[in-house]
Amino acid sequence: MLAAQFMALLDVFIVNVAAPTIGSDLHASGADLQLVVAGYAITYSVLLITGARLGDRFGHGRVHLVGLTLFTAASLACGLAQGSTELIVFRLVQGAGSAVMIPQVLSLIQRTFTGEARVRALGAYAAVLAVGAAAGQVVGGVLVSADLLGSGWRPVFLVNVPVGLVLLAVGRRVLPRGGGREQGSAGGLDGPGLVLLGAAVSLITVPLVLGQEEDWPLWSWLSLAVGALLFALFCGYEARLARRGGAPLIAPRVLRHPGMGLAVLRITAVMAVNGGFLFVLTLHIQGGLGYSALRAGLTFAPSTVVFGVVGLTWRTWPAAWQRALAPAGFVLTALSVAGVGLAFRGGDEGGAWAYGAYAGVGAGLALAFSPTLTRALAAVRPQDAADASGLLATVTQLGQLIGVAVFGTLFLNRLESLGAPEAYTSSEALLTCMFALAATAALGAVSGLVLRRR
Missing domain, CATH: 1.10.287 (Helix Hairpins)
Structure with missing residues (x-):
């Protein structure tokens, strides 16, 4: 289940690095590229709660396999697309497959584990989210630069096909096939x-x-x-x-669960910052600085490593620190994304300062996200597992979608007002976006503290 989660999450971010190559090969506009990235998240976020309900009604293992089949088939279609319109449509279908597949992961964790075992399972889930989000950039760069058999960007989608087929074969043997309505709420599909x-x-x-x-x-x-x-x-x-x-779709009792409102707010903020940061920085370093796809992907390696390490280890840190981790993560994220913008100012390539800021972004996002998600779900009742899982998964994707749409638009607008996408003008557009991202992260810290106090 976590392997499928990793593959679906990888596909959200792997396209960022491939976007410039896709645009060149398919003659796609900036808006087309935003839709290629965001189209997946649109259907993913809209259908996630319904996907959770389908698992409740027909069995989480069975529905997971159906979603995995749709996702794998859509990945093949994306890899073979001959135009930007086709690719956008198939990305929408791919997102729908993920929406059916992914909610079952959290629901099965909720129904299978209790107590400390559930906390450990949720920690592993959060770590997969952390590593998958950042690793997508690196893997995308490697696949695009390898240009296997002259295929360019297409392997970023085609790589899902053999992995999906293996997971389907294994999943048919190990996943529970029953467990429909009698295991959970009998809620309709609304x-x-x-x-x-x-x-x-x-x-x-x-x-x-x-x-x-x-x-x-x-x-x-x-x-x-x-x-x-x-x-x-x-x-x-x-x-x-x-x-x-x-x-x-969203049960009021789930929203009233202690800490759920705060979790929704914080997860939306952190994912908006994450999505906007990755998309905008990729456009700058490939379009403005002329980095290759491989170099662009490897640029995010510090974020990948630090995000994964923090996501796996934060529960072992001193108990006195635990409540302060999420606010501290937002503050660290705000300072780090602003540092990235300043490091590239004037058309510079950033140097060591930029890589230190990348590591700060990875640590800050992990601290803001992983403890928030784990605490919100650790105490949810099993009968509310599907609704809670669908809600937080939807918020995660909506935050990502907002980040790509809003900050991507801000970057492109600023770039257009400054002139051609050269290193200097692109760095100024990047700086504007990084300050806006820093403000969003700061708002996440302050608003979260206020809401928790209330």
Whole structure:
């Protein structure tokens, strides 16, 4: 299950490094590249809660295998795509496969383990998230630069096919096949809620991604307004459905669980910073500085190593430090991303200062994310496992989506206002984005402290 989780997460980030090569090969615009990266997250985030409900109804092991099959087939289609439109469509399908596959991981952890064993299992889950997020950049660089048989960027998708086939073969033997409604809540799939949420996310995301390319036409502002209205309608509908005894996508009792509101806020902030940081920095070092895909991927190695080490070891640190880890992580992230921007200022290549800042980003994000996720899920009741898992997985992906759309748009807008994507102009656009990311991380620390106090 964790191997499948790693593969799906790798696919979120592996495309970042491949994006410039994809753009050159398929003649894709900046907006197309944002949709290639963010399209996966759109369907992933919208369908995650429904994927969790499907596992509750039909059995988590069985549904996981169905999602894995769809993900593997879509990966093959992505690797064979002949145009940017095809690739975007197949990325949407790939995200849907992940949305069906991934919620089952947390749900099975919740149902299989208790006490300290559950904490250890959640720690392993968080560590996989940490390593997968950062390793995607490195693996993407290696695969693109290898240019296997002249295939360029395509191996970043095709590598999933043999791995997926192996996991399908093993999963059929070791995963539980039963365990439908009788194991958990008998909640329905809430079709109207799914439609409202999906429409709201799409109407808000698409203009954020395409608005800059189209010079912010009237339709983009209308789409944002309608998306906000539909999100308000979604919230109202879910509240009324819960009062009538129905099964909303997000159960109110899960949101009222101690610490869940704080976890939602912090995970959204940390993933927005993570997604924006990786996407924008990749565009700068490949487009502005002319790094190869391999060098760009290896640039993130310090973040990968430190993120993984911190994600695996934070539980062994002194007990007196534990409550301060997440706020400290946000503060460290804010200082480190600002340091990255300053290191590249003026078109410089950063040097040792930049690599120290990368390590700080990895440590800060791990401290902000891993303890937050583990504490939020460790005490959730088994009957709420599917809803809690779906909620936090959705928040994780929505945060990632927001980061790519908002900060990617900020970078491209700033770059356009400064001129051609040369080293100096690109570094100035990067600095603006890094300060905005630092402000977001600082807000995550302060808001989290305020909410916990209340």
